[in-house]
Amino acid sequence: MTLEQQDKKYVLQTYARNYTNFVKGIGSTLYDESGKDYIDFASGIGVNSVGHGNEVLTSAICEQAKNIIHISNLQVIEPQAKLAQKIVELSGYDMGIFFANSGAEANEGAIKIARKYGETKFDKKRYKVITLEHSFHGRTITTVKATGQESFHTPNFSPYPDGFSYEKSIADVYGALDDETVAVLIELVQGEGGVQPFDKEEIQKLALHLKEKGILLIVDEVQTGIYRTGEFLASNLYEIEPDIITLAKGLGGGVPIGAVMTKHKDVLSTGEHGSTFGGNYLSSSAGMAVLNVLKPMYDSGAIDETLLYFSQCLQNIVKKYSNLFEKEVGLGLMRGLRVKSADIQNSIVGNSLEEGLIILKAGRNTVRFLPSITISKSEIDEGFKRFEKAIDNL
Ligand SMILES: Cc1ncc(COP(=O)(O)O)c(C=O)c1O
Numbered sequence: 260m261t262l263e264q265q266d267k268k269y270v271l272q273t274y275a276r277n278y279t280n281f282v283k284g285i286g287s288t289l290y291d292e293s294g295k296d297y298i299d300f301a302s303g304i305g306v307n308s309v310g311h312g313n314e315v316l317t318s319a320i321c322e323q324a325k326n327i328i329h330i331s332n333l334q335v336i337e338p339q340a341k342l343a344q345k346i347v348e349l350s351g352y353d354m355g356i357f358f359a360n361s362g363a364e365a366n367e368g369a370i371k372i373a374r375k376y377g378e379t380k381f382d383k384k385r386y387k388v389i390t391l392e393h394s395f396h397g398r399t400i401t402t403v404k405a406t407g408q409e410s411f412h413t414p415n416f417s418p419y420p421d422g423f424s425y426e427k428s429i430a431d432v433y434g435a436l437d438d439e440t441v442a443v444l445i446e447l448v449q450g451e452g453g454v455q456p457f458d459k460e461e462i463q464k465l466a467l468h469l470k471e472k473g474i475l476l477i478v479d480e481v482q483t484g485i486y487r488t489g490e491f492l493a494s495n496l497y498e499i500e501p502d503i504i505t506l507a508k509g510l511g512g513g514v515p516i517g518a519v520m521t522k523h524k525d526v527l528s529t530g531e532h533g534s535t536f537g538g539n540y541l542s543s544s545a546g547m548a549v550l551n552v553l554k555p556m557y558d559s560g561a562i563d564e565t566l567l568y569f570s571q572c573l574q575n576i577v578k579k580y581s582n583l584f585e586k587e588v589g590l591g592l593m594r595g596l597r598v599k600s601a602d603i604q605n606s607i608v609g610n611s612l613e614e615g616l617i618i619l620k621a622g623r624n625t626v627r628f629l630p631s632i633t634i635s636k637s638e639i640d641e642g643f644k645r646f647e648k649a650i651d652n653l
Pocket residue numbers: 360361362363364366395396397398446450451479480481482507508
């Protein structure tokens with residue numbers, strides 16, 4: 260039986276999978292079983308923040324695994340407490356953290372905090388959460404409902420929880436707020452929805468308005484967090500102070516971890532939320548190692564240099580292939596190229612893989628780049644060389 264046959268027979272077929280079998284990774288280069296190398300401009304959909312086989316991360320994981328991988332959240336977990344302190348300090352916000360295992364779970368936690376806030380902090384119960392069209396917040400029943408894309412709300416999984424509605428733009432949110440609205444949930448750069456950043460001033464204005472109204476601002480930083488946009492959090496870049504922030508993807512460098520952080524530390528009481536695995540010894544140690552790699556890079560200006568260089572390369576592509584691409588979009592190392600004709604999106608991604616380059620799609624007209632934060636200039640150069648070959652073969 261081939262690997263593809265084995266997968267198709269025993270794994271539920273929920274993904275439109277590619278069957279290249281990767282067996283090793285070093286930095287931002289992956290190798291398949293035949294030894295062919297691929298430049299990784301996707302980093303596991305924004306997860307491998309410090310690349311593959313990073314010495315600091317792998318040593319931390321191995322050392323921790325040799326001691327304790329997991330006990331339970333009924334005991335204090337030293338690496339978890341340390342990671343929480345580190346995240347809070349790096350964020351600059353006075354918040355408390357709950358650890359989960361994924362982005363969707365982190366968002367579930369955020370919605371639970373908001374619901375409890377709406378139940379207890381107002382005379383009349385508030386429970387409605389407003390999100391945006393083209394948003395993406397996860398695949399659980401509730402986060403699918405929070406996702407502002409109609410195609411995700413198929414009747415196959417109905418009924419969905421009540422209390423979610425979607426606005427076309429930030430400007431439309433104002434008119435949608437009522438005395439049952441408890442929170443507005445947004446990404447600052449819509450990732451899955453097309454790598455679309457929002458305008459900083461527009462977001463700051465909304466944050467101020469919500470604060471005045473006592474409505475919570477939840478920022479889903481599952482994709483934008485952990486230096487992806489150049490700052491530790493995109494909220495730092497936008498200079499706002501959300502009530503609740505969610506994290507996942509890049510935090511564990513590939514070890515599953517999610518986090519919800521809030522300044523409303525007293526909302527959830529003991530027993531009201533929990534997770535068996537969330538923030539265990541292994542994932543917390545991995546999270547700490549990732550931050551220990553990335554923080555010095557941020558301080559030295561190395562992250563800034565990388566994202567400027569990557570952006571420059573994308574601009575060169577847009578200039579050179581203006582017949583194919585409309586513009587460069589995104590922020591930091593969360594980037595995309597808008598294709599002029601949607602039907603070449605798949606061929607660009609497919610050709611790139613053939614040339615030894617892994618890239619992604621977003622929405623219907625964007626090719627997406629989410630390289631690891633530690634990617635080197637030579638890997639970026641090689642990646643774009645292969646990208647040009649892929650385009651030339653269209
Ligand atoms: C902004 C955002 N929120 C939530 C999620 C869901 O995260 P997970 O797949 O870890 O549940 C994603 C995943 O792509 C995301 O990009």
